[in-house]
Amino acid sequence: MDVLPPRHLKARKQPRQARAATTIDAIFEATIQVLIAEGTHRLTTTRVAERAGVSVGTMYQYFPHKQSLLYALNERYLDRLAHRVEVTCLAHHGRTTGEMVEALIATYWEAKTERSDVTRALYSSAVELDNEALIDAFAKRMDAATRVMLVSAPNNRYTDIGLINVTLLSVIFGTVRNVFERNLPPSDQNAIRDELKRMCLAYLTMAGGETCATIQVA
Amino acid sequence: MDVLPPRHLKARKQPRQARAATTIDAIFEATIQVLIAEGTHRLTTTRVAERAGVSVGTMYQYFPHKQSLLYALNERYLDRLAHRVEVTCLAHHGRTTGEMVEALIATYWEAKTERSDVTRALYSSAVELDNEALIDAFAKRMDAATRVMLVSAPNNRYTDIGLINVTLLSVIFGTVRNVFERNLPPSDQNAIRDELKRMCLAYLTMAGGETCATIQVA
Amino acid sequence: MDVLPPRHLKARKQPRQARAATTIDAIFEATIQVLIAEGTHRLTTTRVAERAGVSVGTMYQYFPHKQSLLYALNERYLDRLAHRVEVTCLAHHGRTTGEMVEALIATYWEAKTERSDVTRALYSSAVELDNEALIDAFAKRMDAATRVMLVSAPNNRYTDIGLINVTLLSVIFGTVRNVFERNLPPSDQNAIRDELKRMCLAYLTMAGGETCATIQVA
Amino acid sequence: MDVLPPRHLKARKQPRQARAATTIDAIFEATIQVLIAEGTHRLTTTRVAERAGVSVGTMYQYFPHKQSLLYALNERYLDRLAHRVEVTCLAHHGRTTGEMVEALIATYWEAKTERSDVTRALYSSAVELDNEALIDAFAKRMDAATRVMLVSAPNNRYTDIGLINVTLLSVIFGTVRNVFERNLPPSDQNAIRDELKRMCLAYLTMAGGETCATIQVA
DNA sequence: AATGAATGAGCCTTCATTCAT
DNA sequence: TATGAATGAAGGCTCATTCAT
Numbered sequence: 001m002d003v004l005p006p007r008h009l010k011a012r013k014q015p016r017q018a019r020a021a022t023t024i025d026a027i028f029e030a031t032i033q034v035l036i037a038e039g040t041h042r043l044t045t046t047r048v049a050e051r052a053g054v055s056v057g058t059m060y061q062y063f064p065h066k067q068s069l070l071y072a073l074n075e076r077y078l079d080r081l082a083h084r085v086e087v088t089c090l091a092h093h094g095r096t097t098g099e100m101v102e103a104l105i106a107t108y109w110e111a112k113t114e115r116s117d118v119t120r121a122l123y124s125s126a127v128e129l130d131n132e133a134l135i136d137a138f139a140k141r142m143d144a145a146t147r148v149m150l151v152s153a154p155n156n157r158y159t160d161i162g163l164i165n166v167t168l169l170s171v172i173f174g175t176v177r178n179v180f181e182r183n184l185p186p187s188d189q190n191a192i193r194d195e196l197k198r199m200c201l202a203y204l205t206m207a208g209g210e211t212c213a214t215i216q217v218a
Numbered sequence: 219m220d221v222l223p224p225r226h227l228k229a230r231k232q233p234r235q236a237r238a239a240t241t242i243d244a245i246f247e248a249t250i251q252v253l254i255a256e257g258t259h260r261l262t263t264t265r266v267a268e269r270a271g272v273s274v275g276t277m278y279q280y281f282p283h284k285q286s287l288l289y290a291l292n293e294r295y296l297d298r299l300a301h302r303v304e305v306t307c308l309a310h311h312g313r314t315t316g317e318m319v320e321a322l323i324a325t326y327w328e329a330k331t332e333r334s335d336v337t338r339a340l341y342s343s344a345v346e347l348d349n350e351a352l353i354d355a356f357a358k359r360m361d362a363a364t365r366v367m368l369v370s371a372p373n374n375r376y377t378d379i380g381l382i383n384v385t386l387l388s389v390i391f392g393t394v395r396n397v398f399e400r401n402l403p404p405s406d407q408n409a410i411r412d413e414l415k416r417m418c419l420a421y422l423t424m425a426g427g428e429t430c431a432t433i434q435v436a
Numbered sequence: 437m438d439v440l441p442p443r444h445l446k447a448r449k450q451p452r453q454a455r456a457a458t459t460i461d462a463i464f465e466a467t468i469q470v471l472i473a474e475g476t477h478r479l480t481t482t483r484v485a486e487r488a489g490v491s492v493g494t495m496y497q498y499f500p501h502k503q504s505l506l507y508a509l510n511e512r513y514l515d516r517l518a519h520r521v522e523v524t525c526l527a528h529h530g531r532t533t534g535e536m537v538e539a540l541i542a543t544y545w546e547a548k549t550e551r552s553d554v555t556r557a558l559y560s561s562a563v564e565l566d567n568e569a570l571i572d573a574f575a576k577r578m579d580a581a582t583r584v585m586l587v588s589a590p591n592n593r594y595t596d597i598g599l600i601n602v603t604l605l606s607v608i609f610g611t612v613r614n615v616f617e618r619n620l621p622p623s624d625q626n627a628i629r630d631e632l633k634r635m636c637l638a639y640l641t642m643a644g645g646e647t648c649a650t651i652q653v654a
Numbered sequence: 655m656d657v658l659p660p661r662h663l664k665a666r667k668q669p670r671q672a673r674a675a676t677t678i679d680a681i682f683e684a685t686i687q688v689l690i691a692e693g694t695h696r697l698t699t700t701r702v703a704e705r706a707g708v709s710v711g712t713m714y715q716y717f718p719h720k721q722s723l724l725y726a727l728n729e730r731y732l733d734r735l736a737h738r739v740e741v742t743c744l745a746h747h748g749r750t751t752g753e754m755v756e757a758l759i760a761t762y763w764e765a766k767t768e769r770s771d772v773t774r775a776l777y778s779s780a781v782e783l784d785n786e787a788l789i790d791a792f793a794k795r796m797d798a799a800t801r802v803m804l805v806s807a808p809n810n811r812y813t814d815i816g817l818i819n820v821t822l823l824s825v826i827f828g829t830v831r832n833v834f835e836r837n838l839p840p841s842d843q844n845a846i847r848d849e850l851k852r853m854c855l856a857y858l859t860m861a862g863g864e865t866c867a868t869i870q871v872a
Numbered sequence: 873a874a875t876g877a878a879t880g881a882g883c884c885t886t887c888a889t890t891c892a893t
Numbered sequence: 894t895a896t897g898a899a900t901g902a903a904g905g906c907t908c909a910t911t912c913a914t
Contacts, residue, residue, distance in 0.1 A: 039346055040345065040346050041346050044907080044908055045908075045910080046909090049876095055875045055876055056875085056876070057873090057875050057912085058873080058875075060909095060910070060911085061873080061874080065909075066908095124345050124346065127258060127345045128257055128258050128342065132401065136400070139400055163410070164413070166406070166410060167410050170393050170396045170410055171392070171393045171414065173396050174392030174394070174395055174396030174397070175388050175392040175393065177392055177395065177396065178391050182357055188384070192381075192384060192385050192388055195381060195421075198421065199385065199389065199421035202420035202421050202423070202424040203413075203416065203417035203420050203421070205420070241898090241899095262882085263883080263884060263885080264883080273900045273901055274884090274885080274900085275885095275886085275887085275898090275901065276898075276900075278885070279897095279898070282885095283884075283885075284883095284884070284885095475782055476781065476782050480887055480888080481887075481888060481889080482888090482897095485897095491895060491896045492888090492889085492897070493891090493894090493895060493897065494894085494896075496888095496889075497895080502887095502888065502889095563694060563778050564693055564778065568837065571836060575836055599845055599846070599849060600849070602846060603846050603849035603853065606832045606833050606836070606846055607825055607829045607832075607853065609828075610825070610827075610830070610831055610833070611824050612828070613828055613832065614825075614831065615828070618789060618793055619786060624820070628820060628821050628824055631857075632824075634861075635821065635825065635857035636853070638853070638857045638860040639849075639852065639857070642852065642856040643852075674877080677877090698903080698904060699904080699905060699906075700903095700904080708878075708879090709878060709879045709880055710879085710905090710907095711879055711880065711907080711908080712877075712879075714907080715876095715877070719905075719906075720904095720905070
């Protein structure tokens with residue numbers, strides 16, 4: 001994310017050297033591991049440092065306090081997630097709306113699901129974190145990416161592409177999270193995912209994307 | 219909810235006297251207030267007790283520990299929420315799918331939005347709370363209520379009502395939460411809400427609910 | 437014990453009515469039960485009252501505070517113990533030293549061992565209890581009882597009966613406790629008990645009690 | 655003691671640096687001081703830390719909880735005590751039984767008496783402490799030390815040295831404690847101590863240690 | 873630069889005791 | 894007189910953060 005973080009959340013130093021980058025990565029990984037293994041309420045700086053193989057002191061050289069660590073972690077996560085979605089969007093320029101929806105949902109779903117423990121850990125780490133700016137920036141990036149893609153669809157005659165687009169994203173992102181939290185068995189999750197594709201497609205079709213005849217889900 | 223809570227989360231004593239009931243209510247209210255005013259990580263038993271106008275000792279007479287308080291709070295909240303939705307569902311038996319979707323989304327959205335600070339507070343309080351059972355029971359209640367309603371629609375020819383129903387709920391609940399977290403201005407929120415109605419309707423129509431011609435949103 | 441307890445440890449009211457005596461007994465029993473089942477550090481007034489089937493309020497009517505309860509409990513225990521030993525001593529007036537030692541040790545050992553959990557519970561309850569006066573009175577009673585018995589032995593030619601007597605009691609009481617704390621298997625305990633008898637007898641014989649020839653242990 | 659302590663009672667970290675060792679010693683000393691000055695029931699982590707001149711946090715770096723501190727303290731104490739007795743035993747190899755008993759009792763008595771406040775404090779700290787393993791290990795060490803010594807006596811013809819030995823130790827240790835608890839004036843204590851020597855000697859003589867003629871107490 | 877011992881505010885929880893009913 | 898809800902001081906323990914080495 002290229003947003004300015006709230007001043008107090010900035011990481012202390014930018015990694016200039018390879019060694020530093022390695023250390024920071026180790027700290028990030030350790031944070032996730034602790035989060036998964038012990039839960040948010042047992043996520044302590046000491047534990048993270050220990051798991052990362054560095055001293056607390058060193059950790060505090062990179063992250064002036066716990067919050068900044070979590071902030072940076074979420075930043076990195078959202079950045080990667082956004083990137084994946086952007087790549088997908090670019091790759092589906094000019095395709096049919098059906099293909100777009102299919103690809104968008106598949107990508108996002110996959111990204112969230114492939115390491116569900118990590119996803120869950122990050123959801124929980126974000127609580128009580130002043131990460132509105134992060135969420136916002138992520139939303140904007142996604143918005144831009146999908147909008148450009150949608151518009152590129154042949155035959156589109158959307159009246160309010162902005163609204164349609166933001167709706168689509170809210171629905172997709174929201175549904176994924178909801179399904180996540182209900183801890184349904186994978187088969188049910190997949191079934192819902194496919195229904196979600198159908199639903200989005202029906203919506204787009206109705207909104208002027210394509211004719212009814214093209215409704216198709218892989 | 220009439221689920222058995224995990225043993226260790228049970229409240230200590232059921233209020234027998236009116237005085238006790240008052241006390242418990244005060245504690246619940248205080249918890250919400252503290253949650254709103256200070257956030258989850260500053261929610262301490264002392265602060266809650268103080269705000270509720272009772273001593274910590276008294277609090278511990280009703281809730282064996284902090285977690286059980288949060289559990290009970292969420293239980294109460296979900297119970298009321300479920301109740302509201304059930305009432306709506308009953309009231310729309312036999313109506314058209316359009317009316318149903320409209321009413322369902324309106325009710326849920328309203329319930330979540332009218333006291334958005336409370337909603338937000340409860341979302342955050344639930345983190346790290348072993349409330350799976352609660353979520354589950356809530357989901358089942360909702361599932362049952364909307365399913366019965368949907369089936370009662372004239373002309374319905376749904377093939378897999380179970381899947382359709384669960385999808386609908388995941389989408390609606392998920393979207394509400396997502397919109398919530400993005401902190402969009404109310405006008406945008408409402409716009410998305412209406413789009414959501416359209417989307418659900420399009421989905422149901424496509425799935426065999428009614429003919430395209432009836433698509434209508436208030 | 438007929439000692440004046442430290443003023444602040446006095447029980448609040450003497451049981452005048454049968455009902456009160458029953459209640460007090462229930463409280464004593466409950467105290468012992470809690471002590472055995474949960475240990476000293478979980479011995480709370482509430483738990484005792486609950487187990488005794490009375491309310492805390494009622495308990496506080498008989499015992500102005502926790503300490504007074506424990507004091508009274510120990511008093512009762514030592515009183516009964518002393519009584520048992522006194523009876524034995526009286527019953528062995530004029531017998532041989534060997535019979536006396538045998539009986540004394542047997543009685544005391546039996547009293548301590550027959551309900552070892554109770555004994556242990558009372559040992560632990562006495563810690564940090566200002567019960568010096570109790571111990572003292574108990575010691576004096578024992579001293580008097582055994583001394584009179586010892587002197588009544590035919591042929592005794594003890595030079596310093598007072599010292600011999602106090603030594604005997606210290607050795608016996610101390611050994612019992614020590615064996616107790618080491619948690620040896622019963623067979624070992626019994627073996628040591630018999631050795632203790634031999635030892636005491638050897639001591640008395642040497643000190644002028646009887647001729648070597650009479651050393652005999654049952 | 656070289657026993658494995660119950661897992662949960664282990665000290666957290668072994669002192670690697672001189673500074674840490676100093677800290678730990680200060681904590682031990684402080685614990686004893688608090689125990690003496692205030693009693694077991696006022697022994698709080700805060701008070702100990704304060705008296706030791708460290709913060710609670712530091713204390714918890716070395717002892718994971720209060721119990722482990724008391725455990726370690728008792729361990730250290732018993733270790734030193736055992737060592738003293740062992741030295742005495744070694745120093746009296748091959749001597750007469752009379753000299754052995756004299757030395758054994760003198761050493762143990764001295765060790766317990768020279769700082770009677772400390773001894774008393776430690777007795778009381780051990781209540782409700784799961785220190786059976788400690789007691790056991792101590793007993794075994796003592797047993798071994800005194801047995802080897804006893805056997806080395808010229809002319810010994812003990813039939814069951816094991817039983818005799820364990821009896822001797824129980825009697826000596828028990829008597830010391832009993833005398834201790836009765837708070838007799840020092841002169842009485844010493845008188846009893848000498849009688850105890852006589853008694854033990856009479857016992858050993860009778861049990862085949864030596865001829866009656868050698869009974870002698872310093 | 874890196875380390876990790878030390879700090880201490882603050883959290884959750886218990887329990888002896890009181891007192892309105 | 895009996896009850897048990899309410900009290901709140903005090904205890905054990907954690908953990909973000911600092912700083913001497």
